[in-house]
Amino acid sequence: MTANLLGTSVEDILGEVFDDEPDELFVVNPSADAIESFVDAATHFEGPLPETRLLADDRLLKDVMDDFLVASNTADLIENDVLTLRTADDLSRSSLLVTDDRVVALVTAGDQTAGLVTDDAEFVPVALGAVEGDWDDAEEYTLRTPAISRVRQTLDEEISPEVEGDFDDVMASMETARGDGDGLDEVTVSLLVAAKNRVLLYDISKWGEDVGIASKATFSRTKTKLEDMGLIDTEKVPIDVGRPRLRLKLADDRLQDAPPSELANVAQTILR
The missing domain is CATH 1.10.10 (Arc Repressor Mutant, subunit A)
Structure with a gap:
């Protein structure tokens, strides 16, 4: 299984993922900064966006969505059927971006976040199945902020x-x-x-x-x-x-x- 570096900021990493035009994207256990970066990147991306399922820690997501600037743009993505939110209290996985053909691990060091990516044909389906299971077990998150x-x-x-x-x-x-x-x-x-x-x-x-x-x-x-x-x-x-x-x-x-x-x-x- 090989891994390559995909950008050194969350914005760069997401731009690369969006450019690849996947149909679906899982964002699993992101940090607060990663959630904000995703919302910003998705809001300003000019091409087609994948149907994204974001699974985050419950308290962390609530704290991020206390910011009207982030929450109102998130609500736009939800209303446009681009994004769905769910939460869990005991997420133990690394921060991941998962599509049907690659897995990107988000690794933060100092003020940089690297995207370590693998497209290994045996590993990716296993990882995708695991995060799909996490998603099925998670709680729906209702955002009350208007778009x-x-x-x-x-x-x-x-x-x-x-x-x-x-x-x-x-x-x-x-x-x-x-x-x-x-x-x-x-x-x-x-x-x-x-x-x-x-x-x-x-x-x-x-x-x-x-x-x-x-x-x-x-x-x-x-x-x-x-x-x-x-x-x-x-x-x-x-x-x-x-x-x-x-x-x-x-x-x-x-x-x-x-x-x-x-x-x-x-x-x-x-x-x-």
């Missing part, structure tokens, strides 16, 4: 093209969207972009609940938090029947002057 394409489409149609463009620019400028100090979460970004465009709180929170980002109550609590921190403000807008609604607006001159691509960085600077 980013649906988020963009509904923002454009239900709020405005300007808000959708600003939301996209803000998200593109962020490395993570967890709300853990390293990145704002998706609710905060939605409210900041809405405030930049003077959108009604009712409209953005209804959109957010309908598309599956968060409940109206979560939007309301986050709005109050951002008000208390001096990032946004509101003004009452009378309506024909019922209580006046609240129009969102940015409260800090630094945010008002910032282009969308800098809005997240400026907001995090204010919050620190």
Whole structure:
């Protein structure tokens, strides 16, 4: 059985695998970085993608999917019938990429990940059978994050093209969207972009609940938090029947002057 080196980064390795155009691909016991790299590579790959079954540690996958940037792109792959997710609590296999004609072991050393590949005609079917068994025994993983394409489409149609463009620019400028100090979460970004465009709180929170980002109550609590921190403000807008609604607006001159691509960085600077 021979083995050859297939790239020295997960992105390079996946690019080689995708270029080979397999019908199916198993991604078994990947690291958090490998999951993120797969989602990024699959999202940006321009050719046909294999039907991929990703089997990961349950807690690790949940942690990775707490990042809206990763989860919303993952949801796109799922909706396009490219990806299926399952989890297990006691995965003991090495990190592997398995197709019907080769097995790639992902070996990490320092900041590099090598892909050691074999196409041995006797070994590959055995490995494929083993990971198929793992898959059959695993639990289905339900991702509740909405697909980013649906988020963009509904923002454009239900709020405005300007808000959708600003939301996209803000998200593109962020490395993570967890709300853990390293990145704002998706609710905060939605409210900041809405405030930049003077959108009604009712409209953005209804959109957010309908598309599956968060409940109206979560939007309301986050709005109050951002008000208390001096990032946004509101003004009452009378309506024909019922209580006046609240129009969102940015409260800090630094945010008002910032282009969308800098809005997240400026907001995090204010919050620190």
